[in-house]
Amino acid sequence: MPLSITATAPGKVILFGEHAVVYGQPAIAIPVSQVRARATVVAGRQPGVRLFAPDLGVSKLLREEDRDDALATAVYLVKAATHLPNLPDMIITVGSDIPIASGLGSGAAIAAAAIRAVAQFIGFGHLLSNEWVSTLTYEVEKIHHGTPSGIDNTVVTYEQPVYFVRQQPHNRIETFAVAQPLTLLVADTGVRSATKRVVGDVRQQWEADPATFDALFAACGRIALAARQALEAGDAGRLGVLMQENQAVLEKMTVSSAELERLVAAALAAGALGAKLSGAGRGGNMIALVREGEETAVSQALYAAGAQNVLTTVLR
Ligand code: PMV
Numbered sequence: 001m002p003l004s005i006t007a008t009a010p011g012k013v014i015l016f017g018e019h020a021v022v023y024g025q026p027a028i029a030i031p032v033s034q035v036r037a038r039a040t041v042v043a044g045r046q047p048g049v050r051l052f053a054p055d056l057g058v059s060k061l062l063r064e065e066d067r068d069d070a071l072a073t074a075v076y077l078v079k080a081a082t083h084l085p086n087l088p089d090m091i092i093t094v095g096s097d098i099p100i101a102s103g104l105g106s107g108a109a110i111a112a113a114a115i116r117a118v119a120q121f122i123g124f125g126h127l128l129s130n131e132w133v134s135t136l137t138y139e140v141e142k143i144h145h146g147t148p149s150g151i152d153n154t155v156v157t158y159e160q161p162v163y164f165v166r167q168q169p170h171n172r173i174e175t176f177a178v179a180q181p182l183t184l185l186v187a188d189t190g191v192r193s194a195t196k197r198v199v200g201d202v203r204q205q206w207e208a209d210p211a212t213f214d215a216l217f218a219a220c221g222r223i224a225l226a227a228r229q230a231l232e233a234g235d236a237g238r239l240g241v242l243m244q245e246n247q248a249v250l251e252k253m254t255v256s257s258a259e260l261e262r263l264v265a266a267a268l269a270a271g272a273l274g275a276k277l278s279g280a281g282r283g284g285n286m287i288a289l290v291r292e293g294e295e296t297a298v299s300q301a302l303y304a305a306g307a308q309n310v311l312t313t314v315l316r
Contacts, residue, residue: 001043001088001123007116008038011098012105012155013186013278013287016246017164017224019202019253021149023214024166025221028228029151031159032186032313037096037109041121044089049075052093062092070140074111077136078118081127088122099309102188103195103279108152111140133157161315163228179234182315183290185267185299189259190308191283198255198280205254219249240273240289247276255281259306264288266305270298 010031017027044050049062051071064079066072071094079087092114098106115136119127137153150171154162158175165172206213223246230238247264250256260277267275267288275288290298299310 002121004040004042005117005121006038006040007113007120008036009109009112009116009156010159011035011037011109012152013103013184013285014151015161015278015287016227016242017220018277018279018281019199019250019255020217020220020224021151021164021166022199022202023206023217025217026163026165026172026224026228027151028161028163028224028231029155030161030184030315031155032098032104032184032311033159033315034313035096035098035104035311037094037098037106037113039110039113039117040093041117042091042093044091047089049087049089050091052091053095054093055095068143070107070111070143071114073143074114074136074140075118077139078115078122078124081132081136082119082122082124084122087118090118090121092118099188101192103284104186105152105156107144108137108141109156112137112153112157115140130158161228161231163224176228176232178231178315180236181292182231182236182239183292183295184313184315185272185288185290185295185302186278186285186311186313187263187267187288187299187302187307188285188309189257189263189283189306191257191259193280193283195280198282202253202255213253216249216252220246223249236273236289236291243274243276243287243289250277250281257282259283260286262305263302263307266301267298270294270301272298 010033015028021027062072064076098104100106134153134157141148160175163174227242263286264275272288278285278287302310
């Protein structure tokens with residue numbers, strides 16, 4: 001057995017199509033490679049599989065019957081897939097610099113990193129296709145998210161942009177490549193917002209006025225489709241314009257907020273090509289697309305406008 005195996009996975013943000021994706025329109029999510037979750041596995045000196053998460057002050061045994069524990073589930077899904085009667089004694093140490101509970105996919109990234117590290121540690125590295133890791137990570141995501149869309153597990157395992165359409169019987173999930181590296185800033189308003197609540201509120205508005213909201217969702221869908229083409233063509237200017245258009249539609253859906261709009265305006269004034277909220281809205285994160293070399297100026301402007309945290313990520 002190897003002495004130690006470490007695996008990592010990135011965070012994610014939704015670039016286009018939030019909310020409308022719930023109603024069957026396409027959305028695009030991208031990896032945020034500069035923040036990562038990591039898992040390291042070493043042999044244990046005591047029986048069992050021990051989880052150590054120093055950032056959270058957690059040290060505990062992961063037991064196969066702990067079905068509502070994400071990491072226990074991740075580990076025993078690997079065991080089930082390998083058909084091993086028992087797992088060797090081991091210690092899994094996890095850590096992450098992906099902000100938690102802010103739509104950046106930290107749960108999926110930790111699960112994906114743990115699945116990769118454990119599978120490799122026990123000698124089943126050959127199983128580790130992206131598809132395999134993504135499928136297992138999806139199963140782990142179900143514990144806390146019920147019926148997750150499948151975006152997070154796909155983006156964090158493939159570490160590529162994903163074009164996603166929620167549909168029956170199977171969601172359409174396509175990874176694709178960007179033609180040119182793109183620099184994005186991800187700024188946190190510091191305002192926590194409950195995704196479930198905002199999604200529910202949009203649903204109420206849609207039920208009250210389906211014609212208006214169906215038209216807004218369809219507009220988001222057209223924007224996401226055009227954005228995929230712009231990403232594949234490396235057309236940053238066009239993407240910036242599309243971000244503005246999507247932000248305007250999201251404002252009409254009432255999911256923006258004063259804090260988000262202050263950050264969007266500050267980014268644009270500092271030279272960003274485009275900026276919009278990302279995820280559920282009414283708080284959480286916004287994203288800004290910047291030209292190479294302009295990230296410092298835009299980042300400073302975002303902090304000055306109230307951002308609590310700004311991440312820079314280059315999408316390649
Ligand atoms: O902030 P996040 O990454 O959890 O995104 C929420 C995205 C929504 O479209 C608003 C909801 C969903 O389930 O897709």
